[in-house]
Amino acid sequence: MKQPEIDIEKIALLGEQKEKENFDFRTFLKGHDFKRIDKIVHRLDKEIRSQINCKDCGNCCKSLRPCVTNLEIDTLSKIDNLTQHDFVSGFVEIDNFEQIKYLKDTPCKYLNDKLCSIYTNRPEDCKSYPHTQKTEFITRTLGMIDNYGICPIVFNLFEQLKEELNFK
Ligand code: SF4
């Protein structure tokens, strides 16, 4: 099994340098069978996750803002001992156009060193990040490119997928 790259600074730099290559790979993937790609992605994802420990990273929690549902806002306000109104005023950003609510601070207010201080109550968006275990990978490559320079799982997955598909 190939040793994954876990150097966050190097991954961020490669994210900038390989942006065009990644968009070309996105176009290349569109000609492939969805189910075949999902099968390969899920196998690679499993192999890469067995070699990367999120507890040693935490970069997503430093860099990204998770979406939160109203139910999750209710849970988090209770954890913080705030009314929902005060919690939303202080810690939530609302995208009225897309009708999405986010935790607005980066790094996330719940990040303690590299660990989530509310792990069992973390939002669903955090639980499913980096979304590589979902199906229809080919339809989500734009998001993958956004996360390529942030998350070592996505970075290594994209690179190993290029190799496996002989992408030049
Ligand atoms: S809630 Fe926890 S898992 Fe989600 S971004 Fe914040 S620290 Fe990370």
Ligand code: SF4
């Ligand atoms: S999901 Fe990715 S960015 Fe987040 S902690 Fe794990 S390896 Fe790091």
